[in-house]
Amino acid sequence: MRFIITSRPATTDAHPDHGQAPPPSDDLIFQYMKFNEDMYRAGVLVAAEGLTPGAKGAQVVAKNGKRTVVDGPFAESKELVGGFYVIDVSSLDEAIQWAMRCPVGLGFDDVLEIRQLTGSEDLPPEMLKIVNEAAPTWSASFIKDRSRST
Numbered sequence: 001m002r003f004i005i006t007s008r009p010a011t012t013d014a015h016p017d018h019g020q021a022p023p024p025s026d027d028l029i030f031q032y033m034k035f036n037e038d039m040y041r042a043g044v045l046v047a048a049e050g051l052t053p054g055a056k057g058a059q060v061v062a063k064n065g066k067r068t069v070v071d072g073p074f075a076e077s078k079e080l081v082g083g084f085y086v087i088d089v090s091s092l093d094e095a096i097q098w099a100m101r102c103p104v105g106l107g108f109d110d111v112l113e114i115r116q117l118t119g120s121e122d123l124p125p126e127m128l129k130i131v132n133e134a135a136p137t138w139s140a141s142f143i144k145d146r147s148r149s150t
Contacts, residue, residue, distance in 0.1 A: 002046065002117040003095040005085040005102075007109030024106055031103040039087060039098060050083035082108030092116065 039045035059070045089095050092114065099112045120128060120143045132139045 001090065001092075001095075002086060002088050002119065003092070003114050004117055005087065005095065005099050006081045006113045006115075007083050008081055008111050008113070009108045010110035022107075028103065028105045032106070035101060035103055038101070039085070044087045044089050044094075044098065046086040046088050048083070048085045051081055053080075082106070086117070 036045065036048050039048075060067050061070050085098075087095060087098060089098065095114050099114055102109070102112060104110070120131075120139075123131065131142070135142075
């Protein structure tokens with residue numbers, strides 16, 4: 001099963017200068033990179049990335065059946081995702097165990113939210129048939145990637 005673990009700050013009150021955390025120490029960066037390395041060596045890490053602040057992004061919203069770009073406002077900075085891990089593990093419990101090992105201290109990752117990603121095994125056969133017809137190249141990788149987890 002694949003899970004995404006997203007990170008966000010618990011509050012912006014801790015950083016009165018508009019949510020900007022002080023630069024992390026070398027030791028803290030080392031701890032995070034060691035955590036990434038541990039997950040990679042265990043064979044569970046699929047991807048891990050940080051995200052730049054929301055001010056450097058964009059929102060594309062659907063309204064009246066069409067997509068448009070909205071300048072903002074974005075969600076409060078305490079609600080913005082600061083980064084993510086995609087892991088491939090056998091259960092939610094195992095995903096939680098990995099999240100519990102994540103270092104603490106960057107300020108934008110105080111809250112880790114764990115959600116299972118939808119796999120081909122989660123789709124009804126009728127929908128999977130449409131997926132295969134509409135996106136044969138992508139669906140081959142989608143099904144292959146998911147089948148190794150079961």
